[in-house]
Amino acid sequence: MAYQTLIVEIEDNVALIRLNRPEALNALNSVLLGELADALKSADGNDKVRCVVITGSEKAFAAGADIKEMSSKTYVEMFGTNFFGTEPDSIGRTRKPIIAAVAGYALGGGCELAMMCDFIICADNAKFGQPEINLGIIAGIGGTQRLTRFVGKSKAMDMHLTGRFMDAAEAERSGLVSRVVPLAQLMPEAMAAAQKIAAKSQISVMAAKECVDRAYETTLNEGVLFERRLFHSMFATEDQKEGMAAFLEKREPQFRDK
Ligand code: CO8
Numbered sequence: 001m002a003y004q005t006l007i008v009e010i011e012d013n014v015a016l017i018r019l020n021r022p023e024a025l026n027a028l029n030s031v032l033l034g035e036l037a038d039a040l041k042s043a044d045g046n047d048k049v050r051c052v053v054i055t056g057s058e059k060a061f062a063a064g065a066d067i068k069e070m071s072s073k074t075y076v077e078m079f080g081t082n083f084f085g086t087e088p089d090s091i092g093r094t095r096k097p098i099i100a101a102v103a104g105y106a107l108g109g110g111c112e113l114a115m116m117c118d119f120i121i122c123a124d125n126a127k128f129g130q131p132e133i134n135l136g137i138i139a140g141i142g143g144t145q146r147l148t149r150f151v152g153k154s155k156a157m158d159m160h161l162t163g164r165f166m167d168a169a170e171a172e173r174s175g176l177v178s179r180v181v182p183l184a185q186l187m188p189e190a191m192a193a194a195q196k197i198a199a200k201s202q203i204s205v206m207a208a209k210e211c212v213d214r215a216y217e218t219t220l221n222e223g224v225l226f227e228r229r230l231f232h233s234m235f236a237t238e239d240q241k242e243g244m245a246a247f248l249e250k251r252e253p254q255f256r257d258k
Pocket residue numbers: 023024025027028033063064065066067068084105107108109110112131132135138139140141
């Protein structure tokens with residue numbers, strides 16, 4: 001399907017979704033968020049897709065929600081239409097793994113979108129921030145909650161209250177991103193990571209994703225129990241037999257998602 005604000009390519013079992021509003025540094029407007037939710041839903045339902053990468057341009061992953069679109073809205077319009085309430089939830093419901101490949105600015109809603117992905121690989125020119133405070137507003141799609149879980153209270157408060165940006169080195173040091181690579185290596189690195197994930201058993205990939213996500217939603221004991229139940233359930237799959245047999249026979253496993 002052709003989108004106005006996205007370019008989607010599927011190659012080697014990876015769906016690459018590129019945010020494409022260069023005139024506005026990929027600012028997230030309602031068309032883009034709607035299209036992104038749609039693209040993720042179709043990737044989730046497409047047997048050829050085993051992992052998703054979301055990226056932007058070299059200058060901007062996304063510079064936030066679209067300020068032009070929001071500037072004249074009233075409270076009644078925002079609340080009444082649940083503005084930006086539905087699409088982010090549908091992004092969060094995607095069961096296949098999603099990697100954010102971030103170069104340049106990931107600000108406001110852009111930083112929040114990156115944090116909604118399963119992990120972030122960034123280029124050395126990346127800049128993360130929650131500068132909504134400079135506009136007389138606050139984060140609206142999870143930034144106060146997710147950034148705090150990623151980097152802790154002190155840094156999250158600093159970012160949200162001062163609106164300062166965090167560079168790639170600080171983002172890696174703080175646990176916001178999993179890896180930093182030179183800009184030219186960003187897409188090769190992200191695609192290689194996605195292809196590595198795509199080669200695993202999708203059953204165990206989705207189970208691992210559910211378990212890690214559960215860590216943010218429950219107590220340690222409940223999370224460990226949840227993990228153990230899913231761990232036991234892996235032994236009902238053919239892929240567990242194949243994975244362990246391949247190890248013992250010193251060969252590469254051939255997973256069949258069964
Ligand atoms: N919305 C709309 N247009 C934008 C945005 C944006 N967030 N960011 C940049 N643009 C536009 C500029 O207006 C400009 O357009 P034009 O050429 O027509 O004037 C074009 O992109 C290029 O931008 P700049 O000329 O400003 O480029 P610079 O390199 O000088 O500066 C910056 C880059 C620092 C990124 C700067 O553009 C900037 O500060 N942008 C705004 C960042 C920001 O405040 N983001 C937070 C927005 S609010 C938000 O995200 C709320 C989240 C809650 C809901 C989330 C729902 C998704």
